[in-house]
Amino acid sequence: MSRDIWNGADQGDGVPLVPLYVLVNGRTSPRTAGLDLATQVIALKADTGGLEPEYDAIVKRCQTWISIAEISSYLKYPLTLTRILVDVLLERQFLAVGSPAQETIVDRGILEKILVRLKSL
Amino acid sequence: MARKSVKLIVAGGFGTGKTTFVGSVSEISPLTTEENITEASVGVDDIRGIEGKRSTTVALDFGRITITDDIVLYLFGTPGQDRFWFMWDELSQGAIGAVVLVDTRRLDASFPAIDYFEQRQIPFVAAVNKFYGECPYDEDEIRNALKLRQDAPLMWCDARDRDSSAVTLIRLVEHAMAQLPVETWSTV
Numbered sequence: 323m324s325r326d327i328w329n330g331a332d333q334g335d336g337v338p339l340v341p342l343y344v345l346v347n348g349r350t351s352p353r354t355a356g357l358d359l360a361t362q363v364i365a366l367k368a369d370t371g372g373l374e375p376e377y378d379a380i381v382k383r384c385q386t387w388i389s390i391a392e393i394s395s396y397l398k399y400p401l402t403l404t405r406i407l408v409d410v411l412l413e414r415q416f417l418a419v420g421s422p423a424q425e426t427i428v429d430r431g432i433l434e435k436i437l438v439r440l441k442s443l
Numbered sequence: 444m445a446r447k448s449v450k451l452i453v454a455g456g457f458g459t460g461k462t463t464f465v466g467s468v469s470e471i472s473p474l475t476t477e478e479n480i481t482e483a484s485v486g487v488d489d490i491r492g493i494e495g496k497r498s499t500t501v502a503l504d505f506g507r508i509t510i511t512d513d514i515v516l517y518l519f520g521t522p523g524q525d526r527f528w529f530m531w532d533e534l535s536q537g538a539i540g541a542v543v544l545v546d547t548r549r550l551d552a553s554f555p556a557i558d559y560f561e562q563r564q565i566p567f568v569a570a571v572n573k574f575y576g577e578c579p580y581d582e583d584e585i586r587n588a589l590k591l592r593q594d595a596p597l598m599w600c601d602a603r604d605r606d607s608s609a610v611t612l613i614r615l616v617e618h619a620m621a622q623l624p625v626e627t628w629s630t631v
Contacts (some may be wrong), residue, residue, distance in 0.1 A: 348597045359476070359533065360448040372614075387446050389517060391473055395474035401503070402478060420446030423517075424537035427449065432514065433539065433620050436449065439510045440616065443468060443609040 342403050345376055352409035356422030358389040361399060363408055364419045370416065381405055381416050447514045452534050453610065454521040454560070455544030456552020460572045460602035461520035462504045466542060467608045469506025469518060476503050478530065488577050502526045505611075521556065531559060540566035540619045542611055544602065547571060547578050552577040557589060566619040570611045 365384040373381065376399075383393050394404035411417045427433065453461045467471045503518040505544070519534050529540050534589045543556045553569070560567040569591055571578055578599065580588075586597055601607040 326518070328450065358450075358537070360450050360519075362448050362515065364446070364448050379469075382533070388516070391476045391503070391517065391519075392474060394476040395505075398477075400479040401476050404476075409549060411557075422537075423448040423450055424533075426537055427539060428623060430620060430623060431450065432447070433616055435514060435621075436510050436516060436539075437613060437620075439508065439516075439615050440609050440613045443508075443605065 334358065335438060345374060346403070346406045346410060349406050349410070350381050352405050354409050354412050354419065356424060357390065357405050358388050358423040359394075359410055359420075360403070360423035362387045362390070362420040363393075363412070364420075366415060366417050366418050373416070377407060377416070380404075382412060384417055387420065416433070444515050449510070449514060449516045450534065450538040451516060451518050451615065452521060452531075452538050452541035452555035452565075453518055453544065454531075454541050454567075455572075456546070456549065456554075456556070457523045458549075458572070459544040459546045459552060461544055463504040463541065463573075464600075464602035464608050464611075465504055465518045467507060467603055467605045468612065470508055471506060473504045473506045473520075476505070477501065478503070503530065516589075519590075534608055535560075535563065535565055538565065540568075540615050542615055543567050543569045544600075545569055545571045545585070545589065546574065547580055547585065553589065557591070561592070561595075566615065566622050568598060568615045568618055569612065570598050570600040572602045573599055583599050 363384055364382050366419065370378050370381050375399045379397055380393055383396060390405050390408055391401065393408065394401045408417060410418055453464050455461055462473055466600045488529065501522045503522060506518045508516045510516050521534065522530050541560050543553055545553045557569065568620055569589060571585060582597055591597055598611060598614055
């Protein structure tokens with residue numbers, strides 16, 4: 323009888339001891355619709371005492387608005403995993419989310435604001 | 444909440460100056476985020492075509508420009524390897540448009556990007572990156588070589604230069620605005 327037990331053989335330097343997918347209970351896609359890599363999140367006031375370190379690190383990064391791509395970059399977590407960790411934190415109300423970034427922009431006003439800013443660069 | 448992210452794509456083949464371009468206009472040094480293709484992306488991303496279970500890393504470089512208190516513009520460079528199209532799909536969903544950087548010494552490196560945005564009707568400008576002084580070709584020659592449609596803007600830029608990159612982005616946003624549907628329905 324063989325059992326499939328992870329023996330750490332494929333573990334490289336800097337890889338967490340616990341495989342990151344265990345932290346998200348095997349979840350492979352975010353449940354919150356519209357969690358794009360550019361979507362921004364911010365920490366809510368909550369007691370983070372019981373949070374696992376990987377989640378806690380994210381909440382600490384979110385004291386001001388920050389995108390999922392930035393969190394992934396700063397914490398060196400793979401992008402999709404970051405998205406799922408953020409999704410869990412949203413569900414548990416440690417984070418709040420901004421507007422989805424993958425809606426097609428039809429608002430001329432937003433584009434005009436961008437033009438004004440680019441012209442001031 | 445009203446906090447809004449807006450995306451722009453900086454595309455082009457390997458070595459066309461994408462990260463340089465992003466870095467020249469970004470308010471932060473370009474950041475890199477990585478995707479591990481076999482580990483966490485199954486079920487989210489289409490991994491067809493990436494055979495075997497070896498994990499592959501796709502790197503994305505990006506920068507940001509704060510537009511107003513509640514709008515932030517993110518500039519994403521496309522992955523260097525053209526086979527990671529699913530990343531392009533995520534990047535371009537909802538994006539205002541794309542800058543396709545062109546190196547006249549290797550025009551073919553920019554064909555896949557031009558095809559991609561043309562097929563999906565995503566507004567883009569082709570920007571010839573002047574790496575080493577003057578470009579030996581004129582606009583018509585480059586347009587023909589790239590098979591650019593007449594309505595697709597073509598311009599020259601220097602990806603290292605902040606002003607030049609800003610002008611390129613301005614041209615792109617103006618082009619995207621020109622393609623917005625005219626609001627005529629409500630007046631009938």
